[in-house]
Amino acid sequence: MDNREENRHKPHCLVLPFPIQGHINPMLQFSKRLSHKGIRITLAATKHLFKTTQQFSGSISVETISDGFDEGKADVDLDPYLARFEQVGTETLSELLDKLRDSGRPVDCVIYDPFLPWAVVVAKKHGLVGAAFFTQSSSVNSIYYNVYKGQLKVPLLDKEIAVAGLPLLEISDVPSFVRDQDSHPGSFELVLNQFRNVEEADFVFVNSFYELEEEVTDLMAKILPVKTIGPTTPSMYLDKRLTEDKDYDLSIFKPVNSCMKWLEERTNKSVIYVSFGSMAKLEGEQMEELALGLKMTNKYFLWVVRSSEESKLPKSFVQETQEKGLIVSWCPQLEVLAHDAIGCFITHCGWNSTLEALSLGVPMVAVPWWSDQSTNAKLVMDVWKMGIRARPDVKDIVGREEIVRCIKHVMEGEEGNEVRKNAKKWRELARKAVDEGGSSDRNIQEFLSTLESIAP
Ligand code: UDP
Numbered sequence: 001m002d003n004r005e006e007n008r009h010k011p012h013c014l015v016l017p018f019p020i021q022g023h024i025n026p027m028l029q030f031s032k033r034l035s036h037k038g039i040r041i042t043l044a045a046t047k048h049l050f051k052t053t054q055q056f057s058g059s060i061s062v063e064t065i066s067d068g069f070d071e072g073k074a075d076v077d078l079d080p081y082l083a084r085f086e087q088v089g090t091e092t093l094s095e096l097l098d099k100l101r102d103s104g105r106p107v108d109c110v111i112y113d114p115f116l117p118w119a120v121v122v123a124k125k126h127g128l129v130g131a132a133f134f135t136q137s138s139s140v141n142s143i144y145y146n147v148y149k150g151q152l153k154v155p156l157l158d159k160e161i162a163v164a165g166l167p168l169l170e171i172s173d174v175p176s177f178v179r180d181q182d183s184h185p186g187s188f189e190l191v192l193n194q195f196r197n198v199e200e201a202d203f204v205f206v207n208s209f210y211e212l213e214e215e216v217t218d219l220m221a222k223i224l225p226v227k228t229i230g231p232t233t234p235s236m237y238l239d240k241r242l243t244e245d246k247d248y249d250l251s252i253f254k255p256v257n258s259c260m261k262w263l264e265e266r267t268n269k270s271v272i273y274v275s276f277g278s279m280a281k282l283e284g285e286q287m288e289e290l291a292l293g294l295k296m297t298n299k300y301f302l303w304v305v306r307s308s309e310e311s312k313l314p315k316s317f318v319q320e321t322q323e324k325g326l327i328v329s330w331c332p333q334l335e336v337l338a339h340d341a342i343g344c345f346i347t348h349c350g351w352n353s354t355l356e357a358l359s360l361g362v363p364m365v366a367v368p369w370w371s372d373q374s375t376n377a378k379l380v381m382d383v384w385k386m387g388i389r390a391r392p393d394v395k396d397i398v399g400r401e402e403i404v405r406c407i408k409h410v411m412e413g414e415e416g417n418e419v420r421k422n423a424k425k426w427r428e429l430a431r432k433a434v435d436e437g438g439s440s441d442r443n444i445q446e447f448l449s450t451l452e453s454i455a456p
Pocket of ligand 1 (some may be wrong): 022023025026059274276278280304329331333334349350351352353354356
């Protein structure tokens with residue numbers, strides 16, 4: 001059998017992420033998991049993303065499509081960006097599928113980011129399987145779905161919000177795009193539009209695991225073909241087999257790997273890791289309070305401050321804390337969270353960071369900024385009991401004393417015992433979910449069987 005024929009019999013998925021870090025990472029990790037299971041993967045990156053990130057290596061091929069902004073979108077607002085992406089992307093995705101077919105690498109399934117809901121329409125026009133890949137939790141998907149269907153009315157008028165399968169939510173727990181949709185009109189449409197065309201999808205993947213969100217996942221699965229397939233955190237981190245090759249393909253930011261050496265020199269669970277992900281822009285005052293809180297604890301800390309945020313650090317802070325702290329512009333976060341020296345994670349509770357911390361057993365101090373982060377923070381504290389949510393003051397700033405209180409809560413003394421016990425529990429359950437025969441692995445196998453049954 002020549003190569004061409006061999007490839008023909010291997011199911012082939014085209015994976016299309018929305019080009020932001022928090023969406024690329026889980027879709028890429030999922031792609032790698034599928035690839036290990038014998039699926040051929042082509043990742044469709046926008047031309048600009050391809051040009052501005054590290055080149056790709058390994059078993060996954062990358063092809064490009066256009067979002068209409070090949071030189072970057074600079075200050076283009078979300079609405080016109082999405083409209084242009086839909087217009088140009090529909091055409092260029094279709095051309096890519098034709099090109100792959102004509103070159104003997106036909107695609108069987110398009111796994112698309114529902115921020116690009118037109119992609120499933122393209123997939124169906126080409127007679128392919130369509131799979132949506134949701135990068136938020138089942139709980140947050142369910143809130144958005146209820147708003148989309150008009151079952152949860154906005155603006156929210158009640159003090160407590162009831163959504164089936166979730167604990168009662170206070171207004172401040174609801175995703176910011178829903179609670180305050182007027183301030184984020186484009187984002188409000190974007191998160192609701194994820195459900196546009198979703199009935200055309202044959203699979204609806206969620207980067208979560210069943211044991212974490214049983215009730216709400218069961219409810220969503222009655223409406224849509226929902227399958228939890230996460231955490232997408234690579235097994236090498238879940239199992240602490242850290243000797244395998246690591247790669248950070250399609251990383252928009254360049255990680256400063258030397259922080260791993262610095263961690264090596266720290267004792268078990270002694271370091272506070274601080275990161276607010278790829279997008280958060282903290283108030284100057286918040287940065288200052290956080291910095292002073294870290295200094296007051298007198299503990300070691302590794303803080304990711306993106307270069308665009310650096311100027312907000314208090315003057316001489318770096319110099320004054322150099323014995324205790326290391327500030328980097330980006331780090332290999334999975335490797336950091338999997339390191340034994342990390343004792344706590346001060347996080348904005350982006351869904352990837354939350355799930356990574358849950359699956360790697362790191363207690364959290366939640367300081368949510370926007371989007372679904374406040375909902376994730378609520379669940380971290382009250383449902384999964386994996387951390388504490390810091391209380392902001394009347395100006396919506398988390399002060400230095402509060403930072404110190406929260407760090408002590410999760411890292412020291414009796415109060416944090418439950419959190420630390422749960423950290424072990426969730427880590428174990430996450431690993432089991434993706435291990436052979438686990439809940440997520442079974443869902444992935446079911447998907448693979450479908451693809452194998454239709455592959456020519
Ligand atoms: N991340 C990383 N290095 C850093 C900070 C973040 O690799 O220094 C990764 C992190 O592991 C996660 C993603 O970037 O996979 C951030 O996604 P998340 O949903 O947590 O937040 P967002 O950036 O979307 O706000």
